[in-house]
Amino acid sequence: xxxxxxxxxxxxxxxxxxxxxxxxxxxxxxxxxxxxxxxxxxxxxxxxxxxxxxxxxxxxxxxxxxxxxxxxxxxxxxxxxxxxxxxxxxxxxxxxxxxxxxxxxxxxxxxxxxxxxxxxxxxxxxxxxxxxxxxxxxxxxxxxxxxxxxxxxxxxxxxxxxxxxxxxxxxxxxxxxxxxxxxxxxxxxxxxxxxxxxxxxxxxxxxxxxxxxxxxxxxxxxxxxxxxxxxxxxxxxxxxxxxxxxxxxxxxxxxxxxxxxxxxxxxxxxxxxxxxxxxxxxxxxxxxxxxxxxxxxxxxxxxxxxxxxxxxxxxxxxxxxxxxxxxxxxxxxxxxxxxxxxxxxxxxxxxxxxxxxxxxxxxxxxxxxxxxxxxxxxxxxxxxxxxxxxxxxxxxxxx
Numbered sequence: 517x518x519x520x521x522x523x524x525x526x527x528x529x530x531x532x533x534x535x536x537x538x539x540x541x542x543x544x545x546x547x548x549x550x551x552x553x554x555x556x557x558x559x560x561x562x563x564x565x566x567x568x569x570x571x572x573x574x575x576x577x578x579x580x581x582x583x584x585x586x587x588x589x590x591x592x593x594x595x596x597x598x599x600x601x602x603x604x605x606x607x608x609x610x611x612x613x614x615x616x617x618x619x620x621x622x623x624x625x626x627x628x629x630x631x632x633x634x635x636x637x638x639x640x641x642x643x644x645x646x647x648x649x650x651x652x653x654x655x656x657x658x659x660x661x662x663x664x665x666x667x668x669x670x671x672x673x674x675x676x677x678x679x680x681x682x683x684x685x686x687x688x689x690x691x692x693x694x695x696x697x698x699x700x701x702x703x704x705x706x707x708x709x710x711x712x713x714x715x716x717x718x719x720x721x722x723x724x725x726x727x728x729x730x731x732x733x734x735x736x737x738x739x740x741x742x743x744x745x746x747x748x749x750x751x752x753x754x755x756x757x758x759x760x761x762x763x764x765x766x767x768x769x770x771x772x773x774x775x776x777x778x779x780x781x782x783x784x785x786x787x788x789x790x791x792x793x794x795x796x797x798x799x800x801x802x803x804x805x806x807x808x809x810x811x812x813x814x815x816x817x818x819x820x821x822x823x824x825x826x827x828x829x830x831x832x833x834x835x836x837x838x839x840x841x842x843x844x845x846x847x848x849x850x851x852x853x854x855x856x857x858x859x860x861x862x863x864x865x866x867x868x869x870x871x872x873x874x875x876x877x878x879x880x881x882x883x884x885x886x887x888x889x890x891x892x893x894x895x896x897x898x899x900x901x902x903x904x905x906x907x908x909x910x911x912x913x914x915x
Contacts, residue, residue: 538660559868576626579851665760
């Protein structure tokens with residue numbers, strides 16, 4: 517396939533990747549509250565969805581490595597997720613809502629890791645700029661938040677789950693634009709089939725373990741924002757439309773970042789980018805903890821380009837540079853399992869009681885997480901795999 521044709525298909529698919537997430541993150545908590553769930557129950561539902569990612573993301577990603585057919589999975593899983601959210605719209609009561617929401621997360625959790633690895637690998641092979649494809653995923657999030665935010669000004673809050681379902685259904689259909697290619701590993705690895713033992717070997721590297729802890733804590737520091745940011749802003753008197761705009765500002769900053777991101781990797785090691793993102797997190801969450809006025813809250817949302825996008829971008833390139841090709845889906849799955857799964861679950865479970873007790877001051881706990889993540893990233897930078905070293909079976913220098 518010609519590079520420009522591939523680029524168009526990847527950009528088209530990416531323009532739907534986070535459409536559903538743009539509705540789900542800000543407005544699923546409001547839907548849960550509308551169903552009569554308490555703050556603790558909302559935290560339990562969100563945490564349940566997140567812990568599913570701990571198992572669903574690496575399992576789905578491993579299947580993509582094992583059978584070297586990621587695209588059919590990218591098509592099927594969003595459609596099953598859409599069906600689950602449609603079913604959720606009929607649910608009443610905490611137990612039923614918890615189970616169906618968890619089912620939706622089972623199908624959704626592998627999609628992002630598999631899709632992003634497919635895009636970055638195929639882009640590298642074709643000489644394309646992945647950042648300019650990935651920005652369309654951020655645009656899809658903006659569209660989801662803004663359209664749903666304004667729609668829910670005149671639609672009942674109970675319609676939020678239907679909007680989520682339609683969005684994930686659109687993602688599944690958009691995936692049919694992707695070419696069903698078998699991704700190649702690195703040189704000499706195209707025929708290598710991953711096994712469970714190969715994935716476990718990644719943990720033989722001290723660098724990989726510390727790196728995984730750092731990026732997982734950095735991304736999990738967003739737990740309070742993702743789970744209770746909309747409720748907090750609503751408590752401060754902001755309308756649903758304003759809440760949608762605040763979410764949109766953060767993702768517009770992501771778009772701008774990804775547009776120019778291709779210039780960063782030649783100039784900075786990926787771990788340096790991750791460290792900068794952690795430092796920005798300390799500042800962002802500390803300032804947010806003191807309930808800033810709207811005029812200050814908006815520029816604080818711009819820092820999402822650093823706390824999330826820069827950290828994520830650095831992570832993808834760190835894995836791309838240091839993980840063998842036949843294990844990259846699995847490594848992406850482990851990253852998703854820890855950052856958006858285990859660590860996010862623990863942080864979200866803690867965020868509910870913290871928010872209930874301290875409201876906005878709970879963001880100070882998120883600042884502390886960013887500080888610890890930055891310390892771990894600094895350790896990785898000191899023992900960076902870009903320095904000479906003897907590679908072990910994980911593909912990392914053994915240090």
